[in-house]
Each structure stands twice: as C-alpha cells, then as structure tokens.
Amino acid sequence: MASFKITGGLKLSGEITPQGAKNEALQILCAVLLTSETVTIHKIPNIIDVVKLIDLLGDLGVEVKKLSEESYQFKAENIDLEFFGTKEYTQKAASLRGSIMLLGPLLSRFGKAMIPKPGGDKIGRRRLDTHFIGFEKLGAKFLFDNKSSFYHIDASALKGTYIHLDEASVTGTANIVMAASLAEGKTTIYNAACEPYLQQLCKMLNRMGAKITGIGSNLLHIEGVSELKGTEHTMLPDMIEIGSFIGLAAMTQSEITIKNVGLEHLGIIPDTFKRLGIKMEFRGDDIFIPSQQSYEIETFIDGSIMNIADAIWPGFTPDLISIVLVVATQAKGTVLVHQKMFESRLFFVDKLIDMGAQIILCDPHRATVIGLNRQINLRGISMTSPDIRAGVSLLIAALSADGESTIHNVEQIDRGYQNIDKRLNALGAKIERVD
Structure with a gap:
C-alpha cells in the first residue's frame, strides 16, 4: 500500500492539461x-x-x-x-x-x-x-x-x-x-x-x-x-479533473491555467465553482484561475444560505461534490452541501474536521460548511483515502494546510487520476510517494 507525504502551504503556478475522461x-x-x-x-x-x-x-x-x-x-x-x-x-x-x-x-x-x-x-x-x-x-x-x-x-x-x-x-x-x-x-x-x-x-x-x-x-x-x-x-478531457484543479487553485491561492478543457462539455461546473467565489477566465479552450487571497460564497437572491446539490446531467455531477465541500472550508460564508445520490460519500469529512475545518455533518447526505475565510489554516494530519474523489479532496486539503500530511491508500486516487503526484509537483507542489 502506497502513501503520499505532502508538504502544505505552497503556492502552485503553471499550466496543467487534464487527462482523458x-x-x-x-x-x-x-x-x-x-x-x-x-x-x-x-x-x-x-x-x-x-x-x-x-x-x-x-x-x-x-x-x-x-x-x-x-x-x-x-x-x-x-x-x-x-x-x-x-x-x-x-x-x-x-x-x-x-x-x-x-x-x-x-x-x-x-x-x-x-x-x-x-x-x-x-x-x-x-x-x-x-x-x-x-x-x-x-x-x-x-x-x-x-x-x-x-x-x-x-x-x-x-x-x-x-x-x-x-x-x-x-x-x-x-x-x-x-x-x-x-x-x-x-x-x-x-x-x-x-x-x-x-x-x-x-x-x-x-x-x-x-x-x-x-x-x-x-x-x-x-x-x-x-x-x-x-x-x-x-475521448473528452476529464471534467472531474478539471473541477478538481479549479478547487486546488482556489485552496492553495495559486495561479493555474487548465489547458484544453473542452469548455462546451463542462455544463454548469464552472458556474458552480463561481458561486463559491472562485474567479476564472476563459481563454479559448483554456481556463485561467488567478491567485485569490480570499473567495466568498454567494447567497441566494433572498439572502438565504447557498445550497449546492448534485443531480443527473445537465445538473451538477456528484463526482465533484467532495471537491466543493473541501473548497468551501476556506471560503468566506456558509454553504449546505447536499450529496443526494450516494449516502456514504460525505463520511470523509471527519478527516477535514480533524484538520480544523468547521463542518456539521447533518446526515449521510448533507453537510453544512462554515468557511474559515483563511483566518485559521487547516493543519496537516495523517489520514486514509476512502475512495477516488474523497482521496483527491483530502489531497487538496493537505496541499493547502500548514505542515505535513500523510494520505494512505493512495491506490484509490490512482484509480481515477493519472500520475497526479508528478503532475502537481511540476506546478510546485511537494508530494512524495512512499511505500
């Protein structure tokens, strides 16, 4: 079983191309x-x-x-x-x-x-x-x-x-x-x-x-x-990787260009991340994410708390709900994340709570995230990846955290993300793969 040792708190920069879907x-x-x-x-x-x-x-x-x-x-x-x-x-x-x-x-x-x-x-x-x-x-x-x-x-x-x-x-x-x-x-x-x-x-x-x-x-x-x-x-570029890279850029305050994203096939994914306050520019078929000191979650028109839920296409893909939840931990504001399709997908939030995130797990399908607005950084811990998407969410959290984190069972991440450690290290991350 392999593990990642991650040094957090580093800003990344550069270009990254998503894998095939x-x-x-x-x-x-x-x-x-x-x-x-x-x-x-x-x-x-x-x-x-x-x-x-x-x-x-x-x-x-x-x-x-x-x-x-x-x-x-x-x-x-x-x-x-x-x-x-x-x-x-x-x-x-x-x-x-x-x-x-x-x-x-x-x-x-x-x-x-x-x-x-x-x-x-x-x-x-x-x-x-x-x-x-x-x-x-x-x-x-x-x-x-x-x-x-x-x-x-x-x-x-x-x-x-x-x-x-x-x-x-x-x-x-x-x-x-x-x-x-x-x-x-x-x-x-x-x-x-x-x-x-x-x-x-x-x-x-x-x-x-x-x-x-x-x-x-x-x-x-x-x-x-x-x-x-x-x-x-x-094959098309992987929309889940693209959404993951958008969240990674926001959490680590990094300036990243995601190349050749197949923008016409992304549906409401970019707009959903914009509702979390993440800025982005569309340059041809590329997405440019500028470095942001902070990002603020929108409210609904009547002022009520934002609710982001998954749905069948053309709704928001359930594979990115974990990423949204992690990104919200350092935003300004509060959001209710509603994972409707799979009742065990939010159970990884206990690791985020151990890292210092403010999350209330309401039930197997819903979690309320109170953003820290970077007033308190997440802290590095040792944890285990339960599935592909939660694993990458924990990796993003670790890259933004103070100190060193260890993620075990990274074969789960390898099931869905191609050479993720090498590709992120090329942007300035510090991820070491160890047996």
Missing part, C-alpha cells in the same frame, strides 16, 4: 467488443481502472496494440468465451466496477455473458437493477447465483422494445444502448442519461454504423443493425 473510457473501451474490426482510441488515461479493463479485454481475446502513451488499437475478432469460466476472470472482473459494461456488447454480439458482482468505490448503494431490467426487456434472461455472486445472462435473440428507465443511470443507459445497437428492430429508451460521455459513446457507435437518434436528450431511439464496423475515437 475516466468515465468515458470505461464505456468506450467496452464498445470495442461490438465489432471484429479495428477500433483506434486516443486520449486514454493511464489510471488503474482503465489499465485493468484493457488487461481484461486482452484476456478475453481482444488484440491490443499500444500506439503511444495515450493511444491504442483494439481488434475483437477472436473472443474467447471460455475465459468466462476461469478463476482469473472472476478475480479481475470482480475488482472493477466498469466490468459491468462488458455485458451489453457481449450480449449484443455473442448472445450470452456472465460476470461476477463488480467492485468499485464504497460510496453507498450502487444497484445494477437498471442494467438487468433493460436487458430483460430486450429479451435476455438472467440468473444471479447468491453463493458465487455471479450473474449468468442468456440473450440469444434480442429484440428492440420500449424501455422507460426507473433511473437515469449513465452506465445502465450505456449498457442498454450497446445491447440494442445489434438487436433486431427499434429500441426506445426514455429517461436515458445524457451526460457528455454517453453522447460520445452514441456518436462513436453511429460512426461504426449504428443508428441512434436523440443524442444529448433523455429520449433515445436505436434502430438495430446487423453489424458494426471499426472506427477512430478521441
């Missing part, structure tokens, strides 16, 4: 299974979850060729379906939540699949019903073995149908879209997720020969086709 990568990489032809993908982030998924694809028989640091070619011509019955498959698929998105392409192209209950962050309940109800409505039959925690799915004759999702699940929508792309007839998905990453998947599938309309809305229509071709695809 983790949440898009997990969908796009699974989609290569839909065709026997070559698929070339650019801007693939070098993070643990993505590396694990590429490794798993190779074990399934996909030919994987690394073209450069961020570009790969994939050819899923000879898939080994017998690999599903191996102990190695069970171990690898169970350790990666993104493995659930293997199901849609495998069912669509091969008519069957099996998968262990996937892993991932312990941030609360993350049910898979949406995926399986969608597959069932397309004609699939599945069995869950409680003893082995294995899902067995038979989909020898998928047919298009009308599906009204009970939740606008991003991965659920992606899985059903991929399954429907080769199904017989027309599929309509209502209450579909419409995140930019889901839009990217649909556009990629259309270039491969799929017939998907309604992209960017919550009503998708998929006309099934008999086969899909190869294509080339470039």
